[in-house]
Amino acid sequence: DAGVIQSPRHEVTEMGQEVTLRCKPISGHNSLFWYRQTMMRGLELLIYFNNNVPIDDSGMPEDRFSAKMPNASFSTLKIQPSEPRDSAVYFCASSLRTGDSYEQYFGPGTRLTVT
Amino acid sequence: GESVGLHLPTLSVQEGDNSIINCAYSNSASDYFIWYKQESGKGPQFIIDIRSNMDKRQGQRVTVLLNKTVKHLSLQIAATQPGDSAVYFCAEALFGNEKLTFGTGTRLTIIP
Numbered sequence: 474d475a476g477v478i479q480s481p482r483h484e485v486t487e488m489g490q491e492v493t494l495r496c497k498p499i500s501g502h503n504s505l506f507w508y509r510q511t512m513m514r515g516l517e518l519l520i521y522f523n524n525n526v527p528i529d530d531s532g533m534p535e536d537r538f539s540a541k542m543p544n545a546s547f548s549t550l551k552i553q554p555s556e557p558r559d560s561a562v563y564f565c566a567s568s569l570r571t572g573d574s575y576e577q578y579f580g581p582g583t584r585l586t587v588t
Numbered sequence: 589g590e591s592v593g594l595h596l597p598t599l600s601v602q603e604g605d606n607s608i609i610n611c612a613y614s615n616s617a618s619d620y621f622i623w624y625k626q627e628s629g630k631g632p633q634f635i636i637d638i639r640s641n642m643d644k645r646q647g648q649r650v651t652v653l654l655n656k657t658v659k660h661l662s663l664q665i666a667a668t669q670p671g672d673s674a675v676y677f678c679a680e681a682l683f684g685n686e687k688l689t690f691g692t693g694t695r696l697t698i699i700p
Contacts, residue, residue, distance in 0.1 A: 477631075504686055516632070516677065516690040529687055564631050568686065575620065575686055579631030 475499075477580035479565050485586045491553040494583045497546055498567030506566040506577060507540055507550050516564075522548065523570075555587045596675065598695045601668050609694045611661040611678035618680035622688065623652060623663045627674045635663070635676075639683060665696075673698045 478497040486492055498505050506521040520530040522542045533540070537556070542548040552559055562584050566577040601607040613621065619640035624632035638645045638652045638661075645652050651664040661678050675695050679688040 506686075515692050518687060518689075521686060523686070566631070570686060575622070575637070575681065575688075576634045577686075577688070579633065581629075582631050 477565055477567050477578055479563075479580040479583050481583060482581065483584050483586075485588065486555055487588055488556055489554045490587075491551065492555045492559075492585060492587075494550040494563050494565075494585070496548045496550070496565030496580060498548070498565070499569075499578055500546065502567035502569045502578070503545070504568045504570060504577075505542060505548050506568075507548070508564040508566065508579075509561045510564060510582070511561045519550070552585075555585075557587045560585055560587050596693055596695045598697065600697045600699055602699050603670060604667055607665045607668050607672070607696060609663045609665075609676050609696060611663075611691050611694075613659050613661060613678065613680045613691070615680060615682075615689070616656075616659060618682060618689075620681045620683040621652070621654060621661050622679045622681075623650075623661075624677045624679060624690075625674045626677065626693070632677060668696075668698050670698050670700060672696060 480495045504523045507519040508516055509519055510516045519532045520540045521528055525542045538552055540550045562582045564579050564582045566579040568577045622637040623635040625635050626632045636647045636650050636652050638654050643654050649666045653662045675693045677693045678691045681688050
């Protein structure tokens with residue numbers, strides 16, 4: 474089992490550039506989550522999908538951020554234009570909601586640095 | 589100016605001793621709670637969960653205690669090992685809603 478796959482693992486970009494983060498959830502999982510982790514704000518949920526449909530995007534900071542899930546095996550988080558304050562580790566997680574379990578499996582994260 | 593970040597509580601425990609990590613949750617309506625472990629450079633990893641109709645649940649070397657009266661959650665780790673060194677997060681949710689709200693975390697260091 475490969476687990477949740479994220480790419481790239483590290484991204485350094487200049488302010489104003491577009492950044493696209495990618496995620497492949499665990500096969501068979503039906504929910505996908507995008508989180509951001511910073512020293513200032515801790516671990517925050519940005520958006521989550523269920524069966525490829527966005528359910529809650531209330532954590533998306535502003536219009537510069539967008540997320541898509543075109544199919545069950547792929548999701549992207551895009552920042553356009555990027556700003557230095559977007560520097561953070563971005564995690565993707567997936568889950569298969571069954572009965573009493575809400576276990577989310579996290580990927581290794583993408584460390585984004587915007588200069 | 590000086591940047592201000594989250595100040596992670598820290599706990600240092602001798603290897604082999606038991607550790608207790610505490611968490612105060614914010615929403616009295618929350619009825620589902622999870623503990624995650626995050627090692628350096630990795631994503632959070634599920635440890636154990638508990639629903640509000642229970643006040644205690646045990647796993648392998650770990651026990652979670654829930655006190656709804658004071659909105660308090662704790663994670664007990666028995667016979668700690670060097671591999672237990674990590675940041676531990678509690679998370680809360682409304683059962684039926686997959687949206688988790690994470691706490692600020694506690695850094696646990698195991699002293700050999």
